Amino acid sequence: MSFSNTAGQVIRCKAAVAWEAGKPLVIEEVEVAPPQAMEVRLKILFTSLCHTDVYFWEAKGQTPLFPRIFGHEAGGIVESVGEGVTDLKPGDHVLPVFTGECKECRHCKSEESNMCDLLRINTDRGVMLNDGKSRFSINGQPIYHFVGTSTFSEYTVVHVGCVAKINPAAPLDKVCVLSCGISTGLGATLNVAKPKKGSTVAIFGLGAVGLAAAEGARIAGASRIIGVDLNAKRFDEAKKFGVTEFVNPKDHDKPVQEVIAEMTGGGVDRSVECTGSINAMISAFECVHDGWGIAVLVGVPNKDDAFKTHPMNILNERTLKGTFFGNYKPRSDLPSVVERYMNKELELEKFITHEVPFSEINKAFEFMLKGDGLRCIIRMDA
Numbered sequence: 007m008s009f010s011n012t013a014g015q016v017i018r019c020k021a022a023v024a025w026e027a028g029k030p031l032v033i034e035e036v037e038v039a040p041p042q043a044m045e046v047r048l049k050i051l052f053t054s055l056c057h058t059d060v061y062f063w064e065a066k067g068q069t070p071l072f073p074r075i076f077g078h079e080a081g082g083i084v085e086s087v088g089e090g091v092t093d094l095k096p097g098d099h100v101l102p103v104f105t106g107e108c109k110e111c112r113h114c115k116s117e118e119s120n121m122c123d124l125l126r127i128n129t130d131r132g133v134m135l136n137d138g139k140s141r142f143s144i145n146g147q148p149i150y151h152f153v154g155t156s157t158f159s160e161y162t163v164v165h166v167g168c169v170a171k172i173n174p175a176a177p178l179d180k181v182c183v184l185s186c187g188i189s190t191g192l193g194a195t196l197n198v199a200k201p202k203k204g205s206t207v208a209i210f211g212l213g214a215v216g217l218a219a220a221e222g223a224r225i226a227g228a229s230r231i232i233g234v235d236l237n238a239k240r241f242d243e244a245k246k247f248g249v250t251e252f253v254n255p256k257d258h259d260k261p262v263q264e265v266i267a268e269m270t271g272g273g274v275d276r277s278v279e280c281t282g283s284i285n286a287m288i289s290a291f292e293c294v295h296d297g298w299g300i301a302v303l304v305g306v307p308n309k310d311d312a313f314k315t316h317p318m319n320i321l322n323e324r325t326l327k328g329t330f331f332g333n334y335k336p337r338s339d340l341p342s343v344v345e346r347y348m349n350k351e352l353e354l355e356k357f358i359t360h361e362v363p364f365s366e367i368n369k370a371f372e373f374m375l376k377g378d379g380l381r382c383i384i385r386m387d388a
C-alpha cells in the first residue's frame with residue numbers, strides 16, 4: 007500500500023459518527039486532518055466493538071460528549087507521521103491502544119505501572135493533546151475523538167505513544183482484538199492475579215474479556231476455572247476456553263461468594279472480575295480464600311458506584327487489585343502478546359463470533375446489547 011500522495015493533506019473518508027447518546031451511528035464523510043507533532047495518521051483495516059464503546063455511547067449517568075467517533079479495538083497501517091515521530095513510518099502494521107506509553111514519565115519508567123502520566127486513558131477528553139483540538143470535522147464542525155483512538159473511521163489520528171508496532175506477518179483481522187479486550191483479560195490473570203500452577207480461579211463475566219482471563223488461567227496451569235455469569239447462554243461458549251465449572255448467581259438463593267466458598271473449601275485462590283457490575287466486584291473479592299486470595303477488578307463501574315465490604319475481609323489477608331489493559335505497556339509489551347498468537351500459544355479465532363461490513367456497524371452494537379457472541383469484527387473495506 008502506498009500513501010505518498012496523501013501525506014500532509016486532509017483526507018476525506020467514511021466514519022461512523024455517534025451524533026447522540028444511544029442513537030444508531032451514522033456513516034458520514036468526514037475530513038481527517040494530517041497528524042501534528044508526535045501524532046500518526048492510521049488507515050484502519052479492521053475494528054471490533056468492546057463493551058467500553060457501548061458504555062460511553064449509551065452515556066448513562068455520565069457527562070456526554072457528542073458528536074463523537076467511537077472505537078478503540080482495531081488494527082491498521084500507518085499512513086503518515088507528524089513531526090518528531092521516529093519509531094514509526096508509513097506502511098508499519100500497528101494496533102492503536104486506548105491507553106498510552108510516553109516512555110518518559112515515572113510510570114513508564116517503572117517496571118510495575120502502565121498508567122502513563124501523559125497518555126493514560128481519559129474518557130472525557132475528545133481532542134488531541136498537541137493543540138486541544140479534534141482532527142475530525144464535517145463541513146467545519148469538529149467531531150470529538152474517543153480515548154485517543156476513534157477507530158470507527160477509515161482514517162484516524164493517534165498519539166504515537168498509543169500505537170504498538172507489530173509483526174507485519176500477523177493477520178490484522180485476528181490480532182486487532184488484542185488491542186483491547188483480549189490483552190486486558192489475559193494480562194489481568196497473567197500479570198496481575200498471577201495464579202500458581204494447580205490453583206483455583208473464578209472468573210466473573212464470561213464476555214470476551216472474561217474468557218481471555220480464563221485463557222490466562224489455563225495458560226498458567228490452573229486446576230479449576232469457575233465461570234460466573236448471569237447469562238446462561240455464555241456457558242456453552244465458555245467451555246471452549248477451559249472453564250471447568252459454571253455458577254449462575256440467579257440459580258442460588260444465597261450470595262455467589264458463599265456458593266463459591268462451599269465449592270472450594272473456603273474460597274478460590276484467585277478471582278478476576280470482568281463485568282462492570284459493582285455487585286460482581288464485591289462478590290469477586292469476597293469469594294477469594296483468606297490468607298492468600300487475590301481478586302482483580304477489570305470491569306468499568308458506573309459513575310456513582312462505591313465498593314463496600316467489611317474491613318475484616320481485608321484484615322483476613324485477602325488482596326484487592328485492579329488493572330487497566332492487563333498491566334501491559336502498549337508499545338513495549340503488546341508486540342510480544344501478538345507473538346504469543348503467532349506461536350499458537352494463544353488462540354484468537356474462538357473469540358471472533360461475528361463479522362460485519364463497515365456499513366452495518368450498528369449490528370455489532372445489537373449483538374453486544376443482546377449478549378450474542380463475543381467479538382464482532384468490522385471490515386472497513388466492505
Ligand code: NAD
Nearest residue numbers: 057058211213214215235236281282283286305306330331
Ligand atoms: P461483555 O458485555 O461482553 O461481557 C460482560 C459479561 O458480564 C456478560 O456476559 C454479562 O452477562 C456478565 N455480567 C454482568 N453483570 C454480572 C453479574 N452481576 N454477575 C455475573 N456476570 C455478570 O463485556 P466485555 O467486552 O467482555 O467487557 C467486560 C468489562 O470489562 C466491561 O465492563 C468493560 O467495560 C471492561 N473493560 C475494562 C478494561 C480495562 O482495561 N480495565 C478493558 C476493556 C474492557
Ligand code: ZN
Nearest residue numbers: 108111114122
Ligand atoms: Zn508515560
